[in-house]
Amino acid sequence: MSVQRPALDELLGLLREGDTVLVAHFFRLGRRRDHVIHLFNSFYQRGIHFKALDLGINTTTSAGKFMFSIFASLTEYDREGILEKTKAGQQLAAAQGKHIGRPKGLYEQS
Numbered sequence: 374m375s376v377q378r379p380a381l382d383e384l385l386g387l388l389r390e391g392d393t394v395l396v397a398h399f400f401r402l403g404r405r406r407d408h409v410i411h412l413f414n415s416f417y418q419r420g421i422h423f424k425a426l427d428l429g430i431n432t433t434t435s436a437g438k439f440m441f442s443i444f445a446s447l448t449e450y451d452r453e454g455i456l457e458k459t460k461a462g463q464q465l466a467a468a469q470g471k472h473i474g475r476p477k478g479l480y481e482q483s
Contacts, residue, residue: 385412390420393433399425399444406448413441 381402388394394416396402403409416423422433423441430444431437463473 385415388416388419388421391422393422393424395424396426398427399430406452410445410448413445 384394394402400406400409403412413423415421416432422431424431424433424437428440428444429437430440432441467473
């Protein structure tokens with residue numbers, strides 16, 4: 374899934390230190406959790422604040438920074454769990470002799 378979105382790219386190009394990104398819903402900023410976390414880390418490094426109205430996250434306050442770190446930790450934990458389950462499923466399928474990956478083509482390539 375692509376993380377490139379023209380309006381988001383334009384916003385990222387305009388942001389300066391001290392600016393605040395405001396979203397109505399926490400995960401509307403990015404399409405994938407890891408992309409959202411990457412954006413937040415970028416904001417932090419550039420001195421840009423973030424507010425999410427649905428969760429009450431406001432990184433201009435110490436409580437908001439704490440909330441953000443909790444959500445970031447939870448999403449990372451969730452992501453690791455998904456990766457572990459995926460790997461276990463792949464290993465089980467391989468042990469049962471099932472093909473993993475893209476299907477083979479119709480014609481052999483030389």
